[in-house]
Amino acid sequence: MKNLEPVLIELKDLTKTYGNGDAAFQALKGIDLKIAKGEFVSIMGPSGSGKSTLMNLLGCLDRPTSGSYLYDGIAVENLDSVQLSLLRRFALGFIFQGFNLLARTSAIENVELPLLYRGIKRAKRKEMARDALAQVGLHDKERNTPAELSGGQQQRVAIARAIVTNPSTLFADEPTGNLDTETTGEIMDLLTRLNDDRGITILMVTHEDDVAAYAKRTVRVIDGLVYTDSIHSELTAL
Amino acid sequence: MIIMLGNAFFIALREIRRNLTRAFLTVLGVIIGVSAVVTMVTLGDGTTQAVKNQISDLGSNLMMVRPGSGFGPRARTAGVPNFTEADVDAIRDQVAGVAAIAPVRKASLSTIYLQAARNTQITGSTEDYFSINKWTLSAGRFFSESESRTGQAVAVIGDTVKTELFGSEDPLGQKIRVGQASLQVIGVLKAKGQAGMGDQDDTIVVPLTTMQRRLGGRTSGRDISEISISAEEGYDSDTLISDISSLLRQRRNLQSNQDDDFNVFDTRQIAETLSSSTELMTMLLSAVAAVSLLVGGIGIMNIMLVSVTERTREIGIRLAIGATAKEVLWQFLVEALTLSCVGGIVGIGLAFAFCSLLAPLIQIPFAFNAQINLIAFFFSALVGIVFGFAPARRASRLDPIDALRHE
Ligand SMILES: Nc1ncnc2c1ncn2[C@@H]1O[C@H](COP(=O)(O)OP(=O)(O)OP(=O)(O)O)[C@@H](O)[C@H]1O
Numbered sequence: 272m273k274n275l276e277p278v279l280i281e282l283k284d285l286t287k288t289y290g291n292g293d294a295a296f297q298a299l300k301g302i303d304l305k306i307a308k309g310e311f312v313s314i315m316g317p318s319g320s321g322k323s324t325l326m327n328l329l330g331c332l333d334r335p336t337s338g339s340y341l342y343d344g345i346a347v348e349n350l351d352s353v354q355l356s357l358l359r360r361f362a363l364g365f366i367f368q369g370f371n372l373l374a375r376t377s378a379i380e381n382v383e384l385p386l387l388y389r390g391i392k393r394a395k396r397k398e399m400a401r402d403a404l405a406q407v408g409l410h411d412k413e414r415n416t417p418a419e420l421s422g423g424q425q426q427r428v429a430i431a432r433a434i435v436t437n438p439s440t441l442f443a444d445e446p447t448g449n450l451d452t453e454t455t456g457e458i459m460d461l462l463t464r465l466n467d468d469r470g471i472t473i474l475m476v477t478h479e480d481d482v483a484a485y486a487k488r489t490v491r492v493i494d495g496l497v498y499t500d501s502i503h504s505e506l507t508a509l
Numbered sequence: 510m511i512i513m514l515g516n517a518f519f520i521a522l523r524e525i526r527r528n529l530t531r532a533f534l535t536v537l538g539v540i541i542g543v544s545a546v547v548t549m550v551t552l553g554d555g556t557t558q559a560v561k562n563q564i565s566d567l568g569s570n571l572m573m574v575r576p577g578s579g580f581g582p583r584a585r586t587a588g589v590p591n592f593t594e595a596d597v598d599a600i601r602d603q604v605a606g607v608a609a610i611a612p613v614r615k616a617s618l619s620t621i622y623l624q625a626a627r628n629t630q631i632t633g634s635t636e637d638y639f640s641i642n643k644w645t646l647s648a649g650r651f652f653s654e655s656e657s658r659t660g661q662a663v664a665v666i667g668d669t670v671k672t673e674l675f676g677s678e679d680p681l682g683q684k685i686r687v688g689q690a691s692l693q694v695i696g697v698l699k700a701k702g703q704a705g706m707g708d709q710d711d712t713i714v715v716p717l718t719t720m721q722r723r724l725g726g727r728t729s730g731r732d733i734s735e736i737s738i739s740a741e742e743g744y745d746s747d748t749l750i751s752d753i754s755s756l757l758r759q760r761r762n763l764q765s766n767q768d769d770d771f772n773v774f775d776t777r778q779i780a781e782t783l784s785s786s787t788e789l790m791t792m793l794l795s796a797v798a799a800v801s802l803l804v805g806g807i808g809i810m811n812i813m814l815v816s817v818t819e820r821t822r823e824i825g826i827r828l829a830i831g832a833t834a835k836e837v838l839w840q841f842l843v844e845a846l847t848l849s850c851v852g853g854i855v856g857i858g859l860a861f862a863f864c865s866l867l868a869p870l871i872q873i874p875f876a877f878n879a880q881i882n883l884i885a886f887f888f889s890a891l892v893g894i895v896f897g898f899a900p901a902r903r904a905s906r907l908d909p910i911d912a913l914r915h916e
């Protein structure tokens with residue numbers, strides 16, 4: 272099935288080593304992975320196995336130590352920092368494990384931020400930001416700053432900020448880590464819709480099996496290596 | 510490029526508004542530095558200017574002889590005998606290079622005209638006193654040689670005395686009561702203005718004989734407290750001073766092992782004494798100003814360094830959602846420039862207000878010094894920009910994830 276779609280992401284023997292000398296630690300030990308356009312992949316694995324490290328590399332926030340990363344046919348490791356910025360600006364959305372919202376900045380201004388760098392006009396920007404906040408159920412909190420929001424609400428602002436630009440690929444590092452089951456369900460439905468209706472490719476890290484079940488494929492990472500890669504039965508059954 | 514700059518402005522202003530306390534403290538640092546330096550230097554300049562004016566008012570060839578040793582604050586005059594009119598005549602007759610000479614006797618007496626009364630410095634001298642001390646008239650005339658010799662009841666009043674006693678009334682021909690005597694005002698001196706030595710225009714000049722006979726109650730022949738001399742043009746003042754000194758030593762019966770108990774000095778010495786004290790003051794002021802500039806700078810530095818962690822994370826977030834390093838740097842540059850300029854302008858405005866308030870109060874001219882304004886402005890702006898911009902530059906070079914992890 273998935274071979275019908277063109278390949279979007281291709282990793283070959285990707286490694287990441289933190290620090291150097293005696294303190295060096297290899298967090299990724301050679302990842303090989305192919306992801307097609309429009310896929311919804313969950314990445315699972317024990318804590319410290321290298322999931323966030325992998326996501327940061329995929330999201331072009333960090334550079335690999337060795338190996339190659341092709342995104343949509345572009346060799347990412349050859350891009351300079353400006354090109355990486357532009358790739359993030361126009362193609363990628365990222366939901367951080369630790370939210371990373373601007374302090375003392377209202378929810379709507381946080382969500383607007385990526386649009387500002389895309390040069391979108393004020394009125395249109397406000398409209399898109401409101402729309403994104405409404406999608407995550409925060410239409411009544413747009414003036415609140417992060418300090419005035421609960422952990423779950425902050426996470427939803429971070430999600431709104433990542434989807435407001437309608438990116439080609441969405442990277443989500445434990446997007447439901449701070450949410451109750453009900454909100455988790457709503458957010459996962461939203462991600463599924465984005466994947467189904469807009470064809471956004473989604474890579475999502477999670478620890479929970481029932482969250483992973485929303486995805487159509489699960490990659491297990493253990494100790495910096497891909498351990499298993501399974502396509503969900505519902506999908507294979509089709 | 511235009512869009513990028515517009516965006517940088519928008520984001521920078523938003524970021525300033527969002528962190529008003531930080532912005533305020535930064536601006537405060539600039540304000541303190543700029544206003545202190547500009548105020549100090551402007552006041553220092555004004556004082557120097559005032560002293561210069563005063564010295565040029567004295568003329569270049571004026572000399573004074575006073576009893577006592579030392580000049581200025583260190584003068585010792587207690588118990589030292591005054592001069593006699595014979596001393597004055599001797600100098601006039603025996604010393605070469607003296608163009609004009611006038612004996613001076615001073616007393617502070619009550620002065621009354623109708624209801625108005627005040628204490629005024631009365632100077633008794635001869636008609637030459639006016640030309641030696643470069644006095645000119647705004648109305649009336651000086652007293653003549655015969656009026657001086659015969660001790661007529663006439664007076665020439667200074668500008669301050671005129672306004673204080675007569676207001677807008679014409680003083681010429683009016684009688685004023687000075688001490689026990691009634692004197693007729695025959696002339697008004699043109700104002701010389703305020704000076705560090707006090708109000709020069711608060712004076713009444715009468716003939717010496719008049720003073721001796723009608724005002725002072727003459728106690729002895731030794732009643733000349735000062736001798737005013739103008740030297741001939743081009744005559745060496747050092748020779749003149751030593752000639753006058755040796756004559757007076759002889760007349761005052763000083764032995765060769767005794768020090769002078771009088772003092773001869775010329776405008777150059779007065780100028781040197783005055784300018785050495787203003788130089789000292791300017792140096793002190795500059796030191797205070799430099800410290801303020803430093804304090805302001807350290808204030809800015811502190812604020813910037815304290816917020817580096819937060820700002821580095823901010824940069825990480827901006828880079829992560831697609832800003833380029835250049836865009837982030839423009840934002841920070843605009844922020845730093847805006848704060849520095851606001852602080853600089855407010856600081857200069859404040860200094861201007863201080864100076865225009867203080868200058869008349871301490872009686873100096875208000876001289877606007879554009880150069881020091883610019884220097885203070887640019888120094889503070891530089892501190893603001895360097896400390897606002899340098900951390901931003903470092904952070905924007907990091908990979909976004911490293912900036913985000915900064916602690
Ligand atoms: N900046 C860093 N410097 C040094 N070591 C790091 C750094 N970041 C991560 N590591 C190490 O790399 C390994 C993988 O970290 P990573 O954050 O990718 O784990 P994770 O799978 O996301 O874990 P979790 O499920 O807890 O989020 C860990 O052992 C961690 O200690």
Ligand SMILES: [Mg+2]
Binds near residue numbers: 324368444
């Ligand atoms: Mg993680």
